[in-house]
Each structure stands twice: as C-alpha cells, then as structure tokens.
Amino acid sequence: MRTTAAQPAVKLGTAGLVAGREIRERIRGRAFRIATLIGVVAIIAAIVIPTFTSGSKHVQRIGVIGVLSPSVRAQISGAARSAGTPFQFVVRPNRSVADEDLLAGSLDLAVVDSATVLLHKSIGTGDTSTTARLARTVAQILGTDRAAYAAGLTPAQVGALAAARPVPIRGLAPASNHKSVGGAPITGLILVFILLSQYLGWTLVGVMQEKANRVVEVLLATVRPLQLLVGKLLGIGAVVFAQAAVFTAAALIAAEIAGSNVLRSASPAAILSQLVWLVLGYAFYSWLYAAAGSMAERQDQVQTLAIPLTIPMVFGYVVAISAAGSGQASTLLRVLAYLPPTAPFAAPILVALSAMTWWQFVLSIAISVGSTLAVARLAAAVYRRAILRTGRRVRFRELFRSEKVAAHNG
Amino acid sequence: MDAILQIAGLVRRFSGVTALDELSFAVPAGQIVGFLGPNGAGKTTTMRAIFGLTELEAGRVSWRAQPVGPAHRRRFGYMPEERGLYPSMAVADQVSYLGRLHGLSRSAAAEACDRWLTRLDLADRATDKIEALSHGNQQRAQLAAALVHDPELLVLDEPLSGLDPAGIDAIIDVLRERAAAGCCVLLSSHQLDLVEDLCESVVIIDHGRLVSAGSVDELETSGARRLVVRLAGDRDGVWARSLPGVTVSELDRGSVRLLLDDDVDPQAVLAAATSAGPVTHFELVRRRLSEVFREATA
Numbered sequence: 005m006r007t008t009a010a011q012p013a014v015k016l017g018t019a020g021l022v023a024g025r026e027i028r029e030r031i032r033g034r035a036f037r038i039a040t041l042i043g044v045v046a047i048i049a050a051i052v053i054p055t056f057t058s059g060s061k062h063v064q065r066i067g068v069i070g071v072l073s074p075s076v077r078a079q080i081s082g083a084a085r086s087a088g089t090p091f092q093f094v095v096r097p098n099r100s101v102a103d104e105d106l107l108a109g110s111l112d113l114a115v116v117d118s119a120t121v122l123l124h125k126s127i128g129t130g131d132t133s134t135t136a137r138l139a140r141t142v143a144q145i146l147g148t149d150r151a152a153y154a155a156g157l158t159p160a161q162v163g164a165l166a167a168a169r170p171v172p173i174r175g176l177a178p179a180s181n182h183k184s185v186g187g188a189p190i191t192g193l194i195l196v197f198i199l200l201s202q203y204l205g206w207t208l209v210g211v212m213q214e215k216a217n218r219v220v221e222v223l224l225a226t227v228r229p230l231q232l233l234v235g236k237l238l239g240i241g242a243v244v245f246a247q248a249a250v251f252t253a254a255a256l257i258a259a260e261i262a263g264s265n266v267l268r269s270a271s272p273a274a275i276l277s278q279l280v281w282l283v284l285g286y287a288f289y290s291w292l293y294a295a296a297g298s299m300a301e302r303q304d305q306v307q308t309l310a311i312p313l314t315i316p317m318v319f320g321y322v323v324a325i326s327a328a329g330s331g332q333a334s335t336l337l338r339v340l341a342y343l344p345p346t347a348p349f350a351a352p353i354l355v356a357l358s359a360m361t362w363w364q365f366v367l368s369i370a371i372s373v374g375s376t377l378a379v380a381r382l383a384a385a386v387y388r389r390a391i392l393r394t395g396r397r398v399r400f401r402e403l404f405r406s407e408k409v410a411a412h413n414g
Numbered sequence: 415m416d417a418i419l420q421i422a423g424l425v426r427r428f429s430g431v432t433a434l435d436e437l438s439f440a441v442p443a444g445q446i447v448g449f450l451g452p453n454g455a456g457k458t459t460t461m462r463a464i465f466g467l468t469e470l471e472a473g474r475v476s477w478r479a480q481p482v483g484p485a486h487r488r489r490f491g492y493m494p495e496e497r498g499l500y501p502s503m504a505v506a507d508q509v510s511y512l513g514r515l516h517g518l519s520r521s522a523a524a525e526a527c528d529r530w531l532t533r534l535d536l537a538d539r540a541t542d543k544i545e546a547l548s549h550g551n552q553q554r555a556q557l558a559a560a561l562v563h564d565p566e567l568l569v570l571d572e573p574l575s576g577l578d579p580a581g582i583d584a585i586i587d588v589l590r591e592r593a594a595a596g597c598c599v600l601l602s603s604h605q606l607d608l609v610e611d612l613c614e615s616v617v618i619i620d621h622g623r624l625v626s627a628g629s630v631d632e633l634e635t636s637g638a639r640r641l642v643v644r645l646a647g648d649r650d651g652v653w654a655r656s657l658p659g660v661t662v663s664e665l666d667r668g669s670v671r672l673l674l675d676d677d678v679d680p681q682a683v684l685a686a687a688t689s690a691g692p693v694t695h696f697e698l699v700r701r702r703l704s705e706v707f708r709e710a711t712a
Contacts, residue, residue, distance in 0.1 A: 021514050029503060218498035222559065225465040225492040226515050228484060392467055 018227055022235025023242065030206070030243045039202070043251055048258040050191070064091040064138050067102045067114030067122075076118065079145045089138055103176060113139050118146055119171060126175030139173055147171045189356035190328045192278040193349060195251060197321045200285050200348070203244045204293045205310075210236065211297030211391075212306045220391055229388040237290045244286055248279070277355040277365070284369065285348030288376045289313065291383035298390040299399075320346030324353045333359035342368050344375040418443045419464070419567060419598055424473035426459055426622075433459045435622035437473070441567075446589055446599040448613035448630075448703075450606070452711055456622040457602045458495055461569050464600075465492055477567065488517050491565030495572045495602075497556045499544045506531060506540035509558045516563035523562065530558040534584060550581040557585060561592070568592060570601040574608055586612055610703040618710045626710040634700040637709065641672045641680060643687050644695035653690035657683060663705070669695065 030036055066080070077093065084091045094111065096102040105111040106124045112135045114122040121143045127136040150171070214220040223232055258264070296309040320340055327337045333354055340350035341360065351368050354360035360368075419441040426434040434456045441447045451457050462468040464475050465487055475482045499508055506527050513523030531537045534554040544552060553576065560568060568589070574582050589612065593599050603609050609616065610630060618626040626633065640663075645653070651662055651670035659675035660683060674680065680698060687693050701709075 018515065021511070025511050028507075029500070214500075217501060218494060218496040219500055220498070221462075221467060221494045221496070222492060222498040222512065223515065224467055225490070226484075226487050226512075392462075 018231045019235035019238065022227070022232055023239035026210075026236055026239025027242050030240065031246075036243070036247075040247055040250060043247070044254045047251055047255050051255060051258040051264045052262045054264065062090075062134070064089055064112045064135060065094050065110065066091055066138075066142065067094050067096045067105060067111040069096050069099055069102050069114060070117035072115055072118055073149065076145055076149050079149070080142055083141045083145065084138065087137065087141070089134055091138065106176060113142065115142060115146065118149070121146065121171065121173045123173065123175050125177055127173065143171050143173050189274050189278065189353060190325065191255075192275070193321070193324055193328060193353060195248070196278060196282050196285065196348060196352075197317070199244055199248055199282065200289060200317065201314075203240055203286065204289050204313075207237065207240055207290050208293040208297040208306050208310055209303075210240070211294050211387075212300045212302075215298060215391055215394070216301045218394075224392065229391060230384050233294055233384060233387050237294060241286055241290065245283070248282060274352065274356045278352045280369065281348040281352050284344075284372045284376070288344050288348070288372060288379060289317070291376070291380045295383035295386040295390075298387040301394060316343075316345035317349075320349035324349035328353045328356065331357065333357045342371055344372045344379075347372050418478050419600070420474075420476040420479070421460065421464075422474045422476065424460065424463055424475070425471040426456075426463065426468060427471060433622050434463070434470075434473070437619060437622055437624055439617045439624055439627055441598050441600050441617075442615075443598050444593055444596050445615060446593045446601065446613045448609035448616035449600050449602040449619075450604075450609065450616055450707055451602075451619040455619045455711075457619065458571055459622075460619070461492070461494075461571050461600070461602070464567075464569055465490065489563070489565055490567040490569065491560035491563065493556050493560040493568075493570040493573055497552060499552070499556060499559065501545035502543050504541050504543055505536060505547070505555050505558075508544065509555065509562050512559045513562035516565075518563055526562045526564070527558070530561050533588065534558050550577050553577055553581065554584070557588065561588070564597075566597060568597055568599045568601075570599070572603055573601055574603055574605055582608065606702075606704045606707055616703065616706075618707060620711045626706065630703060633706045634703065637701050637706070638676075639674045639680070640699045640701060640705075641674060641683060642669050642695065642697045642699050643672065643683070643693065644669045645687060645691040646694050648691055653687065654683075657686055671699075 064084070072093070080091075096105065096111070096114065099116060102111060102114040102116070102122065106114060106122060109124070112123075116122055121139050123135070123139055127133075127139060214223070220232070292313050293310070296313060297306060300306045300309055320343075323334075323337055323340055323346070327334055327350075337350050337354060338359070340346035341354050341364075343350075347368050351360065351365065355365065420438075421440070422438050424434040424437040425432075437456065437460060449457055449460070459468055463470055463473075464482065466482070466484075477486045480486070503511075509527040509530065510520075510523040513526050514520065518526060527540075528537070531540050534557060536551060536554050536558065539547060539551060544555060547555060553573070557570075557573065560570070570589075573585055573589075577585065586608070589599055589601070601609075601613075613630060615629045616627065616633065617624065628636075643651075643654070645668075648670075649665075649668055651665055654660055654662055654670055654672055657678075659678040661673040662670055663673050664671035672683065674683070684693070684696055687696065
C-alpha cells in the first residue's frame with residue numbers, strides 16, 4: 005500500500021488529465037467525426053464548385069454608339085482575349101437606346117462616340133468583377149487612342165501613348181457607398197458562430213451529464229472543482245481549435261488546388277482577427293455555459309438556462325453578418341465590437357471593413373480578456389457551489405446565501 | 415487497534431433539516447466497519463463529508479490525526495451510492511483514468527487496471543462501454559475504479575445492493591483481502607446479515623447522531639439475554655406470553671425467540687416450557703445485528 009502523497013507534478017497535471025480525457029472521448033465520438041467530415045466536404049464544395057462553374061463565362065456585351073475605329077476594336081479584342089473574357093460588340097443607334105439596354109441588363113457596358121464608357125452602375129476601386137475590369141481596359145484603350153490621334157502618331161508622341169489616361173467612366177446612377185468584405189470574412193463569421201454554438205453546447209450538456217450521472221461525485225472526491233472545470237474547458241477548447249484548423253487547412257488546400265480566388269479577398273489581418281476572436285469568444289462563453297450546466301440535471305433544464313446565454317451570441321452574429329452583407333460599419337456594429345458577448349462577431353467584420361484601427365482592436369481584446377477573467381471567477385464559484393447539489397435545478401440566488409466551513413473540497 | 419479515521423462533531427443542515435448532529439466516531443486501520451442507519455440517518459452525508467463533497471457547519475474529519483485534505487483524498491477510494499461512471503466510456507479507459515487522477519503514472523494505472531479487472535472478473539469486458547454492462551458488472555467496475563490506486567481508506571456506500579450472491583461473494587472477498595492488507599474499509603449497507611458476517615465492528619447512526627458503536631461481538635453479547643425455544647406441536651408460543659419478565663420478540667417456524675429481563679432465570683423458563691410440552695430445542699443465543707440495529711434506532 006502506498007503511504008506517500010502524490011507528487012506535485014501530478015497535481016499540476018490534473019487539469020491536463022481531465023483535458024486529455026475530454027479530447028480523446030470527443031474525437032472518438034461518431035458525431036464529431038461526422039460533423040468534421042461534413043464541414044470539410046461543405047467547405048471544399050463551396051470553394052471548388054464556383055471555380056468549375058466559372059468555365060461557362062458570361063459573354064460581355066459592349067454597346068457601340070457612334071464610330072469605333074477598327075484599331076480600337078482590335079485593341080479591345082486583344083485585351084479581352086488575353087484576359088480570357090468573352091465579349092461581343094453590339095451597335096446601338098443612339099445614347100437613349102444604350103441607356104435602356106444598360107438598365108435592362110442586355111448591355112454590360114457601352115462606348116459613346118469613342119469618348120466615354122458607360123455602365124449601369126459606377127464601379128468602385130475595389131470592384132474586381134469581369135465587367136469592371138473590362139470597362140477599365142476599354143477606357144484605357146480609348147484614352148490611348150485619343151492620345152495617339154492627338155499626337156499624330158509621330159515617334160515623339162509614342163511616349164505620350166504610354167502616359168495616356170483613361171477616359172472618364174460615368175454611371176447612370178450614383179455609386180452606392182458599398183464596401184464588400186468579400187466571401188472569406190463572411191464564411192469565417194459563419195464558421196465561428198457554428199463552432200461556438202456547437203462546442204458551447206457540448207460544454208453545457210457535458211457538465212450537466214457529469215452531474216446527472218453522478219460521475220462528478222467520484223471525480224471531485226479526488227480532483228478540485230476548479231481543476232475539473234479548467235480541464236474540461238481546455239479539452240473542449242482544444243477540440244474546437246483542432247476542428248477549426250482542419251477546416252482552415254481544407255479551405256486553403258482546396259483553394260490552392262482549384263485555383264480559386266475566394267480566399268484572396270481576406271487579408272491576413274482579417275484571418276488572424278477571426279482566429280483571435282474565436283479563441284476569445286470560446287474563452288468568454290465557455291465559463292458561462294459550464295456554470296449554467298452545473299445548475300441543471302436534465303436536458304430541459306439546460307435549454308432553459310442556455311437561452312439567456314444564446315441571445316447575445318445570436319444578436320451579435322446577426323448584426324455582424326448584416327454589416328458584412330451591406331458593407332456598412334454601423335454605429336451599432338462599432339459598439340458591439342467592444343462588448344465581450346458580441347465582440348467575437350462584430351470585431352472581425354469591422355477589421356474586414358477596415359473600420360477598426362489597431363488600438364481599437366487591442367482595446368476590444370483587452371476588454372474581452374478582462375471580462376473573461378471576471379466571468380471565470382464568478383462561473384467557478386457557481387460551479388463549485390452548484391455541481392454537487394442534486395434533486396432539482398439550482399437557483400442562482402441559492403448559491404451565495406451562506407458560505408459553509410470546514411471539509412469543503414474547493 | 416488505533417483509529418486512523420476520526421469523524422469529530424460533524425454538523426450539517428439542509429434547509430432547516432439537521433442531517434448530521436454533532437456526529438463523532440472513529441474507524442481503525444485494517445478493519446471493515448459497517449456504517450448503519452435507517453434511510454435518511456445521515457450515512458451518505460457523512461461519507462461525502464470525508465471527501466469534502468458537502469459543506470459542513472462544524473466538525474472535522476481527520477486521517478492519522480491530520481485534517482483530511484486533497485493530498486489525503488488521493489489515497490482514499492470512494493464508491494458512492496448513486497454509481498458514478500461515464501456511461502459511454504470503455505471500462506478499462508475509465509478505471510485507468512481514475513487511477514491517473516489518483517496520482518498513478520500511465521503505466522502503473524494500466525497495470526493496476528488490468529489487475530483489478532481480472533480480479534473482479536471483468537477482464538473480458540475491458541473494452542466495453544459501461545452502459546453495455548449488467549448492473550452487477552457496473553457495480554464491479556465501480557469497485558475497480560475505487561480500488562485501482564490501492565487506497566488506504568475505502569469508503570463504500572451500499573456496495574452490495576442489487577447484487578446476486580456470486581457478485582456479493584466476489585466483492586466480500588476483495589474487501590476482506592484489502593482489510594487484511596491494512597486498508598481501512600467503511601461501508602454502509604441495509605443487508606445486516608451480510609454486515610454481521612463481514613464486519614468486525616459497526617457504527618449505527620440515526621437522525622445524524624451516533625446511537626451505537628462497537629465490535630460486532632460486543633454489541634451482540636450486550637443487552638437483554640435471548641432464548642430460542644421450540645416445543646413439539648407448538649406454533650404460537652402462547653405458553654411463554656404469560657411468563658413474568660419474558661417478552662416474545664419473534665416467532666419463526668415453531669421456534670419462539672424470547673427476551674429475558676435481568677432477574678429471570680433461564681431454568682425457570684425451561685421448566686415452564688417443559689410443562690407446556692416436549693421441548694425439542696432450547697438455546698441461549700446472542701443478539702443478532704438486526705436486533706442491535708432495531709433496538710438502537712427504535
């Protein structure tokens with residue numbers, strides 16, 4: 005029979021042992037494997053399918069009003085071919101017909117008297133669509149032609165050709181103040197929301213089940229409540245980030261192999277921001293979900309307890325994804341980026357919109373870290389007091405009535 | 415033998431109900447001690463207090479004269495009344511995991527797990543999930559989890575409930591073996607005949623208070639003297655009911671169990687029985703543990 009106390013190294017590793025069990029059991033689970041497989045397949049499909057379907061490209065219809073010299077047509081044809089953009093010239097009798105066709109969508113752009121390129125909607129500097137790129141090219145060619153004509157094609161004027169400036173590109177309707185964040189940040193935001201929802205649910209139900217099937221009584225006979233709680237959260241957290249890493253790797257590899265530019269719209273700062281906020285979001289919410297789980301013994305009880313925790317998550321997500329879609333960094337979004345429950349969704353979108361400076365980013369993180377520490381302290385106290393109270397759902401106000409003494413484990 | 419587990423003045427109240435009321439007792443090393451009491455007497459609360467699983471208003475639990483702390487509890491084994499194992503985790507994984515939480519290295523935990531699963535006839539179920547086991551085998555797995563680190567103190571809450579005779583025998587063998595190795599065993603049970611056979615001493619509590627404690631021998635030989643008398647053809651023991659200082663405590667298939675006041679001479683009872691009919695059995699017997707229990711908790 006052993007008569008000596010356990011070694012200190014073992015004490016330090018207790019939370020690690022708990023985390024290790026959590027990781028092993030979660031990864032072994034069929035639900036995890038299926039969810040990961042479905043996630044990888046969905047991500048690969050989302051990246052690869054658009055690349056394949058882009059083979060049947062839309063033919064750009066360029067309306068011609070007035071004269072367009074053969075040399076200009078040839079230059080436009082050459083530039084379009086080299087860019088891989090199918091197109092055709094369509095003659096229109098006058099400007100009003102061209103305007104109607106542009107508005108109706110039967111023309112993509114129009115050249116008016118070799119002097120102006122006309123579009124339905126003005127293009128922003130960040131617009132990389134095929135029509136936008138073609139319009140810029142046509143404008144550049146027309147500008148060069150005009151410069152060459154004006155220069156009389158003498159050698160001295162060849163230099164002027166190189167410096168030719170595109171002719172103005174005018175829209176029939178004013179440009180909207182739209183600033184697209186691209187597909188990657190939106191995909192990232194959806195992924196963060198799904199991952200947090202799934203794994204915080206694991207935390208909630210996992211803690212409740214340990215209490216319901218009384219495993220926790222056996223565990224707490226030798227492990228301190230904080231060690232058990234920290235180990236559990238670390239274990240599930242490790243699984244979250246492992247799965248996020250698998251999804252990210254699948255996305256990058258698929259994009260590379262398929263030659264997709266879906267991820268090119270995301271700056272490294274935006275991707276890093278998303279990962280940082282996944283960590284911070286999990287850290288903040290996991291404590292709350294664990295505390296809620298410790299107060300319940302049945303599935304219906306955890307659902308009731310989870311509702312107030314889910315509301316700020318959903319609210320932050322909805323506001324953030326709306327902002328990402330509209331390209332507008334609203335005041336509400338800016339406020340939510342500093343509130344720890346909503347910052348994991350709002351802040352990365354602000355970064356993707358280039359609407360957050362580095363110090364604002366750091367301030368938001370600092371607020372979140374500070375709040376997480378406070379929440380962890382409160383949640384650990386709730387967990388310690390509630391996890392061994394069985395028989396009915398524990399009420400929050402019951403937990404802090406009076407602190408008993410003596411043989412308490414915590 | 416010196417007591418190494420000391421329970422001193424434990425007080426615990428739940429919403430105005432006193433579960434433990436200045437409860438004190440001691441458990442010696444190398445003994446199997448029965449912890450008895452009616453339902454709600456405070457047995458489980460006491461056991462949980464040993465492991466720091468309930469908050470106490472007052473009192474102290476000591477191990478080898480030191481207040482029990484986390485380091486001590488690593489060397490204790492616990493089997494709660496409401497069994498606690500992960501239903502979807504494999505038996506061996508679970509037992510090894512608990513061994514590691516008690517401070518064993520990975521290899522030592524694996525070795526101890528193999529040893530205990532073999533000892534408890536669970537080796538062929540090592541990779542099965544707990545939820546796939548029968549009640550009896552789940553009970554064995556729970557015991558293996560409590561024993562995997564060779565604890566110095568084993569606290570078992572109703573370890574024999576719901577087991578078939580073979581299961582009971584297997585667990586009793588293990589407990590005797592552990593006690594012989596110097597382990598201190600405290601177990602609660604309502605199966606008093608088993609406790610009587612298994613335990614050297616008992617602690618009986620009621621309403622959170624100690625009502626009786628001592629060795630089984632001492633308790634059974636104390637109290638009123640008992641006679642078991644059988645008369646040929648007698649089924650109801652009417653002959654004994656009118657004897658002064660004699661109380662009929664039990665009738666069992668023609669045998670009458672009698673309690674004698676201090677001033678009653680057993681020979682006078684024998685004479686009365688003989689005059690009532692042919693006496694086929696006459697024996698001065700000890701108190702049974704069930705009688706000790708009933709009288710203590712009446």
